[in-house]
Amino acid sequence: MAKDGLTEFRLVGTRPDRPDGLDKVTGRARYGADISAPGMLWAAVVRSPHAHARIVKIDTSKAEALDGVKAVITRADFPEGLTGEAWNLQENTMAGDRALYDGHAVAAVAATSAFVAQDAARLIEVEYEVLPHVIDVDDAIKPDAPVIREGAADATVPEGMPPNVVRYMEFGHGDVEAGFGAADLVMEKTYKTEATHQGYIEPHACMGQMGEDGRGEMWVCTQGHWFIRKMCTDVLGLDPAQLRVTPSEIGGGFGGKTTIFMEPLSLALSKKAGGRPVKVVMTRSEVLRATGPTASASMDVKIGMTKDGQITAGRAEFRMQGGAFPGAPVDFALMCGFAAYKMPAVEHIGYDVLANRPRAAAYRAPGSPMGAFAVESLVDEMCRELGLDPLEVRLKNAVHEGDKASYGPKFGSIGLEEVLQATKAHPNLLAELGPNQGRGMASGYWFNHSGDTSVSLAISEDGTAQVSVGTPDIGGSRASIALMTAETLGIDYEDVRVNVVETGALGVNEPTHGSRATFASGKAAVMAAEQAIGEMCRRAAAKWGIDPEAVEWVDGAAQPAGPNAGKFPPMTIAEIAAKMSSTGGPIAGHHESVPEGVGASFGTHVVDVEVDPETGRTTILRYLVVQDAGRAIHPAYVEGQYQGGAVQGIGWALNEAYIYGEDGRLQNTVFLDYRIPVASDLPMIDTVIVEVPNPGHPYGVRGVGETGITPPLPAIANAIHDAVGVRLRSLPMSPPAVLAALKAKE
Amino acid sequence: MHYHSPSTFEDAARLAASTTGVTRFLAGGTDVLVQMRAGMVLPDDLIDLKGIPGVADIQQTEDGGWRIGVAVPGIQLGAHAALVADWPGVVEGMELVGSTQVQGRATLTGNLCNGSPAADSVPGLVAAGATVEITGQDGTRTASVEDIPAGPGKTTLAQGELISAILLPPRGQNGGDAYLRFIPRTEMDIAVVGCAVSLTLDGDTVTAARVALGAVAPTVVLVPEAAEAIIGTTLDDAALEALAKAASAACNPIDDKRGTVAFRTDVAGVLAGRAAKIAYTRAKGA
Amino acid sequence: MSKTHVTTKVNGDTVEFLADPRASLLDCLRDNLGLTGTKEGCGTGDCGACSVTLDGTLVCSCLVLGVEAEGREIGTIEGMAEDKELHPLQRKFIEHAALQCGFCTPGFLVAAKALLDQNQNPTEEEVRYWLAGNLCRCTGYDKIIRAVMDAAAELRGEAA
Amino acid sequence: MSGAVSVHLWSSLTRFTDGARVVAVEAGTVGQVLEALSGAYPGLEPILEAGVSVVIDDELVTDHHSAVPEGAEVYLMQRIKGG
Structure with a gap:
């Protein structure tokens, strides 16, 4: 458990105020749309109203003639000849010969005001030839489905597959048929999940400036500005070193801001408008129609279990669509699906399928929630069938360090057993349930991720430190990195300033994704601090005239390491820093690597619900999140990740969904009908932070952001079944769906 | 777009009659601004009614009824204790429209004129037997609230006509009303089904009732069969069952992003029973 | 125009x-x-x-x-902080980690202040319904509700 | 230095390896493993080029210069990234 200051650490595990708190409670913090610049223009984007259509003609003449319009662009203004992912990005930024989904950009305009830009956009005339479209993944995978794109399949797809299958995979181990043969109960069911959106409250926004010379700047809300730089310059055929990208504060991302959508438009418009900066701010409808939601899934799962709850074999065949481009996370869905179980034999089959929907982006543990919905629902169904306690069955089959993972390799240090035991001990499991109330549980998994990381640290003249990181602070990572840096240096938390810096200031960084900021930037910051400590020890050694190896760093000061090193009073960081100019110059540290030693995180959730049998409405009565953090650097923000992830999962389970009409157009393009949970929908979210330290991180961090979205989908389905005896195998479990299931049972 | 802020309803009516393009009236603005923002409606003329004296007033009329100005926001209705005591169902319908923030702006008149079949405040007004005062170029007339909506997004008002007040009848003795709606979340949604019941008791027996349903037909509908199911009863189980059946039978809904035909039809009956019980309790307590 | x-x-x-x-x-x-x-x-x-x-x-x-x-x-x-002094809600939001990305925070603070200006002793349910029109996607609302309740207690003069 | 390394492939890759799920290559580093695979089974090259995650025993390894101990079990997995 997180001990809140009772750990062996001075600062790690405490809950200080976050360094950017003051800016964020006073309105001073500057987000994507909060910037402006002299001569700035405003952009508006023309988007396809059709799910699939050939673009016959675009007439921009009326828009160009409007007073105040400075640039109009279409695909004709982009370079030709791109291939692979660069082409995918360009095609998604601006449609070529065909619009591939409702909301696909087809033209953009920059003008002297937002209203002029919008007026001009309405004057752009686009002639479409509407083509047949396909939305649902089970329709899209049919051999005779409308073909989204010829030749989009990669080398993994065998000959003879349906035309919209663009990636195919099989993996597993053991003799699955023998495993099913050894089981007392074999069940196979089909589950479906609908696409949901990350739903960050800040719409995408940027201001880009690009001169005729190919040099430019961008201000943008993003999880990763090096990704933005590479993707924008790929799409526009520019030199990445000539584009400097500065991240704004970011108003939520959850994976959705790890790629580009309209950012290249600002640069292309700016270039055409003589280098004037161009601001692009999406409306909420544009966010829902044209940025990346997650994939939708159709999943067959088969499990064999003995009478006493031993899993003997599993098989999963998942079909997922991630929009009109490859990239649905069917691989991760399969890899996470059975991850919580020792699988003597398991087989996974996956299809990545194209459909006429916006291109899916990452969304918090991409794929894992779908896989868990299918597998954790079926495990629960089988426990009920066999009269077994679902928690005991999960303990019985739980994976431990050294076990072969369902997806292949052996697990390193993991804390699933500890998580399940902490769950079992929690008082929520003793709460009494009334009529129409039920309890459900499920586990979830995420690998966590490292990635390119570059951090620099500088000691100031007064012995304080500044740390430059390249991972935008999306939920308190400045605080966690400052805590670890201060702990390492032996100085006060308040004496470390963590800055999220622009692309010109550091080597390449991957985005804040994969739950990596506190793991990877944190680890790199610690290593940079250790480098600076080494230099400070050398300076002390030089002053004392002893071997640097004979100096150690204790409590923020250099001191002789043991009595043989000599007798000198400790030299504090402030004393060393005050003299640094005359002892060899600035003291700094830096670290660049793909930090190894990522630690995976398991979590288990338990939810109590009440179902209104007359309306089908599900109310969350109680909610418990138990998850392995490795080590909670700032426990309050770890709890926040658990709570936020759980509530996103609750939304996905109950009411969120992409709803399409027969015409293939998205029907719920505003928050009124894209129903994310509101404050009155929820109880407090109870949390237990389990700490099984990750040996691959200096303070034991695993990364906590993603696992939490995974268990709610099946846990709620299991609880609804417990409450009213109906099994929902399709999301969302909205009141009409639950009521229909209740009526069907009668 | 031209923004106008007339100081009388007559001026507003004249302005509206004289315009040739798209005209919208601005009461609370919570629908008009959203439509403008989405580009669904791009008015040439926007006539703001909030500058007209008296539009933000709630007045008791001589007969004991109520006259509610067109710019009275939900928050003001909810804060008016005497009005809440008389017509709690009307007020709770309005208070369900949008968030606390929206309550600071949204009005009964705007909710009615937006023409949504799912408007939360309209079933309560219909069940209450409310009327509206309409000002045109040639003077004023009154009409029943249920006669205003003509279909989704449409009203029966002619060009150059506008509502100048909402009129609630006197509540009288032993009366009660209630409005319930079903939404997927607990707040912030548009009604999937709404139902208002207003009734009067003599002792334990219902002597008069009006039942109105929202979101189950192209307009909010008054359902006399549902009222008849409970008139003359003590709202016993048989009466409640008959009420639910009649309410469900009156539904002519659609499948859409908010609900299905089957769901709306079922839940209309459920809500009618639940709302009737609340109205009954209120009438007993009155 | x-x-x-x-x-x-x-x-x-x-x-x-x-x-x-x-x-x-x-x-x-x-x-x-x-x-x-x-x-x-x-x-x-x-x-x-x-x-x-x-x-x-x-x-x-x-x-x-x-x-x-x-x-x-x-x-x-x-305008919420007066004379450079943070409003108790602003302090409590920081103390309780009631913000992650911080984008919804100004709206929550303005809305919560409007509640506490008229009701210094709201129940959890009253706070949740009053703030139902403020969406937060990061926190799951838990810490926001706690921060508002705690600020209300402070405004009432109760120890936190 | 190089030695015999067994590489576990995901099963749909077996159509490029004449049906073998586990293939033995001579390699001393992760990069050499991938090169040896592409050399022996050209059909794998586009898939390896597109990016795979490499796990040596229980450790995810991203540095292609990392040493692969003789006799190590190497797993190729779909490339893991973040969300």
Whole structure:
């Protein structure tokens, strides 16, 4: 458990105020749309109203003639000849010969005001030839489905597959048929999940400036500005070193801001408008129609279990669509699906399928929630069938360090057993349930991720430190990195300033994704601090005239390491820093690597619900999140990740969904009908932070952001079944769906 | 777009009659601004009614009824204790429209004129037997609230006509009303089904009732069969069952992003029973 | 399209701007007056990020026209701290880690202050319903509700 | 230095390896493993080029210069990234 200051650490595990708190409670913090610049223009984007259509003609003449319009662009203004992912990005930024989904950009305009830009956009005339479209993944995978794109399949797809299958995979181990043969109960069911959106409250926004010379700047809300730089310059055929990208504060991302959508438009418009900066701010409808939601899934799962709850074999065949481009996370869905179980034999089959929907982006543990919905629902169904306690069955089959993972390799240090035991001990499991109330549980998994990381640290003249990181602070990572840096240096938390810096200031960084900021930037910051400590020890050694190896760093000061090193009073960081100019110059540290030693995180959730049998409405009565953090650097923000992830999962389970009409157009393009949970929908979210330290991180961090979205989908389905005896195998479990299931049972 | 802020309803009516393009009236603005923002409606003329004296007033009329100005926001209705005591169902319908923030702006008149079949405040007004005062170029007339909506997004008002007040009848003795709606979340949604019941008791027996349903037909509908199911009863189980059946039978809904035909039809009956019980309790307590 | 001259008071200061008649009060605060603390999350009154007070009433500034501000008094997040002293809600939001990305925070603070200005002893349920029009996608609301309840306790003079 | 390394492939890759799920290559580093695979089974090259995650025993390894101990079990997995 997180001990809140009772750990062996001075600062790690405490809950200080976050360094950017003051800016964020006073309105001073500057987000994507909060910037402006002299001569700035405003952009508006023309988007396809059709799910699939050939673009016959675009007439921009009326828009160009409007007073105040400075640039109009279409695909004709982009370079030709791109291939692979660069082409995918360009095609998604601006449609070529065909619009591939409702909301696909087809033209953009920059003008002297937002209203002029919008007026001009309405004057752009686009002639479409509407083509047949396909939305649902089970329709899209049919051999005779409308073909989204010829030749989009990669080398993994065998000959003879349906035309919209663009990636195919099989993996597993053991003799699955023998495993099913050894089981007392074999069940196979089909589950479906609908696409949901990350739903960050800040719409995408940027201001880009690009001169005729190919040099430019961008201000943008993003999880990763090096990704933005590479993707924008790929799409526009520019030199990445000539584009400097500065991240704004970011108003939520959850994976959705790890790629580009309209950012290249600002640069292309700016270039055409003589280098004037161009601001692009999406409306909420544009966010829902044209940025990346997650994939939708159709999943067959088969499990064999003995009478006493031993899993003997599993098989999963998942079909997922991630929009009109490859990239649905069917691989991760399969890899996470059975991850919580020792699988003597398991087989996974996956299809990545194209459909006429916006291109899916990452969304918090991409794929894992779908896989868990299918597998954790079926495990629960089988426990009920066999009269077994679902928690005991999960303990019985739980994976431990050294076990072969369902997806292949052996697990390193993991804390699933500890998580399940902490769950079992929690008082929520003793709460009494009334009529129409039920309890459900499920586990979830995420690998966590490292990635390119570059951090620099500088000691100031007064012995304080500044740390430059390249991972935008999306939920308190400045605080966690400052805590670890201060702990390492032996100085006060308040004496470390963590800055999220622009692309010109550091080597390449991957985005804040994969739950990596506190793991990877944190680890790199610690290593940079250790480098600076080494230099400070050398300076002390030089002053004392002893071997640097004979100096150690204790409590923020250099001191002789043991009595043989000599007798000198400790030299504090402030004393060393005050003299640094005359002892060899600035003291700094830096670290660049793909930090190894990522630690995976398991979590288990338990939810109590009440179902209104007359309306089908599900109310969350109680909610418990138990998850392995490795080590909670700032426990309050770890709890926040658990709570936020759980509530996103609750939304996905109950009411969120992409709803399409027969015409293939998205029907719920505003928050009124894209129903994310509101404050009155929820109880407090109870949390237990389990700490099984990750040996691959200096303070034991695993990364906590993603696992939490995974268990709610099946846990709620299991609880609804417990409450009213109906099994929902399709999301969302909205009141009409639950009521229909209740009526069907009668 | 031209923004106008007339100081009388007559001026507003004249302005509206004289315009040739798209005209919208601005009461609370919570629908008009959203439509403008989405580009669904791009008015040439926007006539703001909030500058007209008296539009933000709630007045008791001589007969004991109520006259509610067109710019009275939900928050003001909810804060008016005497009005809440008389017509709690009307007020709770309005208070369900949008968030606390929206309550600071949204009005009964705007909710009615937006023409949504799912408007939360309209079933309560219909069940209450409310009327509206309409000002045109040639003077004023009154009409029943249920006669205003003509279909989704449409009203029966002619060009150059506008509502100048909402009129609630006197509540009288032993009366009660209630409005319930079903939404997927607990707040912030548009009604999937709404139902208002207003009734009067003599002792334990219902002597008069009006039942109105929202979101189950192209307009909010008054359902006399549902009222008849409970008139003359003590709202016993048989009466409640008959009420639910009649309410469900009156539904002519659609499948859409908010609900299905089957769901709306079922839940209309459920809500009618639940709302009737609340109205009954209120009438007993009155 | 001709613009309208508007004189209004924002956080106690008299200000003037030229408003496009189509521009919302939110647009005018952000783009004409440089008060970017008020955020746009939806533009349809569904998220509360643009919450301000208009003559003391909590509203979504995206649902008010800029021209309607003439002669009114507007309160925004930038005016919440008085004499450099943070409002208890602002302090409690930091203390309770009631923000992750911080984008919805100004709207929550303005809305919560409007509640506590009229009710210093709200129940958890009252806080949850009052704030139902403020969407937060990061926190699951738990810590926000705790921060508001704790600020209310402090305003009542109770120890936290 | 190089030695015999067994590489575990995901099963749909077996159509490029004449049906073998586990293939033996001579390699001393992760990069050499991938090169040896592409050399022996050209059909794998586009898939390896597109990016795979490499796990040596229980450790995810991103540095292609990392040493692969003789006799190590190497797993190729779908490339893991973040969300």
